[in-house]
Amino acid sequence: MSLNNNWIDRAMEEIEKFRDYIKEKGLRNTPEREIIIEEIFSTHDHFDVDELFLRMRNKKKIVSKASIYRTIPLLVESGLIKEVFFEDGHLHYEHIYGHKHHCHLRCMCCGRNLEFSDDEIEKIQKQIGKKYGFVITSHRFELLGYCPQCAQRQGVQKAYRPSGKVRGKSAKSN
Amino acid sequence: MSLNNNWIDRAMEEIEKFRDYIKEKGLRNTPEREIIIEEIFSTHDHFDVDELFLRMRNKKKIVSKASIYRTIPLLVESGLIKEVFFEDGHLHYEHIYGHKHHCHLRCMCCGRNLEFSDDEIEKIQKQIGKKYGFVITSHRFELLGYCPQCAQRQGVQKAYRPSGKVRGKSAKSN
DNA sequence: ATTATTATTGAGACTCATTTTCAATGGTAT
DNA sequence: ATACCATTGAAAATGAGTCTCAATAATAAT
Missing domain, CATH: 1.10.10.10 (Winged helix-like DNA-binding domain superfamily/Winged helix DNA-binding domain)
Structure with missing residues (x-):
């Protein structure tokens, strides 16, 4: 409490x-x-x-x-x-x-998603907001690439699905 | 040529x-x-x-x-x-x-979209990639908020539609 | 060239997230 | 109490994106 x-x-x-x-x-x-x-x-x-x-x-x-x-x-x-x-x-x-305000590091192959934070980002946000006269309420920062495992596997490596869409993910209920 | x-x-x-x-x-x-x-x-x-x-x-x-x-x-x-x-x-x-690699500044109210670029971002990208062993191929950096005009107009100001979805946007063809 | 193989195409059916409609319900203010 | 109107659940509607399938066409093999 x-x-x-x-x-x-x-x-x-x-x-x-x-x-x-x-x-x-x-x-x-x-x-x-x-x-x-x-x-x-x-x-x-x-x-x-x-x-x-x-x-x-x-x-x-x-x-x-x-x-x-x-x-x-x-x-x-x-x-x-x-x-x-x-x-x-x-x-x-x-x-x-x-x-804590954080950003995402995403593997475009397997969909793995890590979080990290960086103080520099906050500064940039303030700076750009002032420059353009925007009231900025939040941000999104994503780094896209391949995780250590996927970066090695040739072939699979470059597979791209729109926004990480996962194939064959079903079994939903309503 | x-x-x-x-x-x-x-x-x-x-x-x-x-x-x-x-x-x-x-x-x-x-x-x-x-x-x-x-x-x-x-x-x-x-x-x-x-x-x-x-x-x-x-x-x-x-x-x-x-x-x-x-x-x-x-x-x-x-x-x-x-x-x-x-x-x-x-x-x-x-x-x-x-x-030029750029980022987006988006008004969550009217959907206005500005582009800007910032060299700092590139550095962060490299740095984080190294730290986590990712091969980073690109990034997305978006600042979300309200543009000068919308920031003033009370009331409308905070309207939110999932990912800026615009209501009543139709007149499509197939 | 001809043929066999197989990727690609367009049309339309399909899936699934999200939105909308509508009748029923329930807060709120008078 | 009563009127007003926001909210709810269920189901229909919408719309982006994917998949299927028969027809077509690019490439390889003959």
Whole structure:
């Protein structure tokens, strides 16, 4: 509690922010929306809609996908989450709370994804924002290439699928 | 010719590279593929499949969308083009030839897109690549925020659509 | 040249993420 | 209470991208 380190606390804080945003916009808060936020803040990982939906379903927190899709823009606007990238044919998000701003290093062959951070980036962001008069709220920096393993394997090496689209990934449920 | 500045020359050079790549991979070159490359190199702008398809159709260069979709991965693999970003619900590409490596500054409200370049980025790329043992072939750096105009207009300001998806953009053809 | 082999093509069917519609529900303010 | 209107779930719609398949064409072998 004092350390404010567990997800319940995080979620509470963020739910509060969200309530403010919602009110300010003249919208209404609902149990569904709070459940979604709680679930998002229960881990520190990237998520996508389908994943989130299934995670919730496993915990008997039943909210329709449509509502998840409808809530996400509100969460982005209120600054609780952000888009991290488009991969495997869909968007991935993460919550911002306590996340050190980080960038991604992606293998275009196997899809492996590392995170790193770099202070230089923050400086550039400020600098460019000032130069063009933009209010910059976030950034995305991705390095694309081949991981040590894939860089060796000839042949497979250069395979490209649009935005890392993974072939034969199915077994979904609705 | 000597200045090598017009698109015909560019396209020719790149078509040559493509032929090599195709041969090396045991595939076959075709008129369709060459037409696609020519068209891509005829401008210096970003493009998406639909746009490219329509541009070609206007010039009576008829190639099916399926073929365009099939050719793009080959072009990426052979290093002629690269994915620049996912926006408005689809991927955007650009050819690499003569493009100074640049980054994007995007307004999340009106979709305005500026380009800038920064040498610092190149250094970071090298540095991180070495650190993690990756062979890095390209990067994407996007700064997201609000342009001077949108930053002022209250209300509209924070509107977010997944990856800048533009509502009511239709009037497509097939 | 002719033929055999096999990659490529266009058309259309298909998949799947995301959005929209619509009727039912439920907060909120008077 | 009552009216108003945002929200919900379910299902239909949309649209980018992929796949299938029969027809065509590039290359290799004859």
